Amino acid sequence: MDTPRTATTAIEQAPHPDAIAGLYDAKTRDASGLNARLAAGDLLFFNHNGVVNPARSLDADKPLEESVRLRLLHELEADLVTFGLDYLGEPGPSSVVLDAGCGAGGGGIMIHRRFGCHVEGFTLSREQARFANAAATILRVDDHVSFHAGDLRELPLESDRYAAIWACESTEHFDDLGAFFARFRTLLKPGGRIVVIAWCAGEGQEAERLKARIDDHYLTTIHPPAAYLAAAREAGLALADRVDLTDRTTPYWRLRESSQHATGSERFMGDGYATRLVTYELFALEKS
Numbered sequence: 001m002d003t004p005r006t007a008t009t010a011i012e013q014a015p016h017p018d019a020i021a022g023l024y025d026a027k028t029r030d031a032s033g034l035n036a037r038l039a040a041g042d043l044l045f046f047n048h049n050g051v052v053n054p055a056r057s058l059d060a061d062k063p064l065e066e067s068v069r070l071r072l073l074h075e076l077e078a079d080l081v082t083f084g085l086d087y088l089g090e091p092g093p094s095s096v097v098l099d100a101g102c103g104a105g106g107g108g109i110m111i112h113r114r115f116g117c118h119v120e121g122f123t124l125s126r127e128q129a130r131f132a133n134a135a136a137t138i139l140r141v142d143d144h145v146s147f148h149a150g151d152l153r154e155l156p157l158e159s160d161r162y163a164a165i166w167a168c169e170s171t172e173h174f175d176d177l178g179a180f181f182a183r184f185r186t187l188l189k190p191g192g193r194i195v196v197i198a199w200c201a202g203e204g205q206e207a208e209r210l211k212a213r214i215d216d217h218y219l220t221t222i223h224p225p226a227a228y229l230a231a232a233r234e235a236g237l238a239l240a241d242r243v244d245l246t247d248r249t250t251p252y253w254r255l256r257e258s259s260q261h262a263t264g265s266e267r268f269m270g271d272g273y274a275t276r277l278v279t280y281e282l283f284a285l286e287k288s
Contacts, residue, residue, distance in 0.1 A: 014175035015219040017124050017151055023219050024125035028104055034261040035104075038074040043135040045104035045128075048169040048197070049280060050076025050252035051245055053083060060254035069259055076252045080197070080245075081110045081168070087241055087284040088164045089193040091117045095163035098122075098187060101170020105132025105147055111166060112145045120162075121147040122155065124173075152183065159186050165194040172199055172220040177231035185235045185287055194237065194285040197245070199278055200225045207277040210268065214278065217265055225281055232285050241284035246273050249280045 027035055027047065039045035050073060052058045064072070091097050093116040099108040102121025105128070112119050123129055132147035153174075165184050174180055184194055201211045201222045211222055232239060253270035256262055272278040 014221045015173070020173050020219050021124040021126070021149075024103070024123070025127040028125065028127040028131050034073075034256075034259065034263055037070055037261060038077065039104070039106065041071075041074070043139060044074075044078060044106035044109060045131060045135065046074075046077040046081075046106040047103045047128075048077060048107075049080060049199075049245075049249045050078075051080045051083060051248040051280075052076060052251050053079050053248070058251050058255070060251040060258070064258075066260050069255060070261070073252070073255060073259070076255075078106075078110065080249075081107050082114075083245075084166070084168065084195050084197055084282060085111065085114050087193070087195050087243075087282065088115075088166060091115050091163040093117055096120060096161060098162040098165045099147075100152055100165055100167040100184070101173070102128070102132060102147055103168075103170075104128040105135050105145075107166060107168055108132065108145055108147065109136060109139060109141055112141050117144070117163070119145045121145070122150055122152050123147065124151060125149065153179065157187055160189045162187050163189055163192050165192070167194065168197045169199065171196055171228075172218070172222050175221045177223055177227055178234055181231045181235035181237060181285075184285075185237055188287045190287055192287050193240070194283075194287075196228065196283045196285065198223070198228065198281055198283070200228070200281050202277045202279065204277075206275075210272050210277045213268055214265075214272070222278070225279065228281070228283050232283065236287075237285040238288060239283065240286045241282070243282040245280040245282055246276060250274050 096118045099121035108119045108121040126149040129147045129149040136142040136145045250273040257266035
């Protein structure tokens with residue numbers, strides 16, 4: 001059973017980056033774990049939700065062979081990236097895109113394949129960066145795609161370097177959204193786009209209890225949607241689009257719950273999305 005943290009300030013709740021790195025090091029090394037199994041076929045390793053796009057019909061309760069279920073889960077995770085990239089603008093082949101919290105590289109490789117651009121990914125996890133670079137080499141995209149272990153808040157990156165920034169399920173790990181968005185604005189070229197996809201906390205006592213459970217399980221500090229909007233506004237970023245993906249991700253979690261390789265979070269995450277005690281949101285931001 002998960003033991004929720006006691007209620008403290010956001011800064012006290014925020015896990016240390018080393019702890020977050022350790023969590024993802026372990027997930028990446030676990031060859032028998034769900035994430036690694038899903039990446040086994042095409043080397044696109046994701047650590048994020050999947051979504052059901054309108055063109056796809058999914059009955060999450062339909063009996064499936066495990067191999068079919070795993071393939072479908074992987075497709076839904078890739079579908080999230082495909083959907084989100086529609087909001088990233090059109091970075092050209094000579095441009096550089098920042099994958100902020102790149103995980104084990106699946107999203108960054110898909111960004112390059114979509115736009116032909118260069119991609120620089122950063123993660124706290126050395127194991128994720130290792131896997132991502134190995135996958136890029138095997139898939140022959142390492143001349144355009146590279147991944148690095150480091151904390152974006154501290155790395156000496158040049159201003160106005162990136163044509164676009166992709167931050168998929170990474171902002172949940174840090175308490176100070178204002179500092180992160182201010183950093184994004186500095187790194188982004190004028191006219192560039194930022195796409196943030198995030199789990200967002202709901203309101204009320206039940207939502208607070210679920211938030212504590214999620215934060216404890218995933219070493220996150222999830223924020224309400226209003227916190228994202230306020231942080232973007234304070235950083236001087238304009239909201240170009242906002243999409244609520246909650247209903248599209250709920251079936252993904254139901255499908256995961258029936259997997260032989262379920263990780264233990266499926267029931268409370270699926271229930272949370274179904275009751276909207278937690279939401280799944282996309283924010284597309286622009287630098288004027």
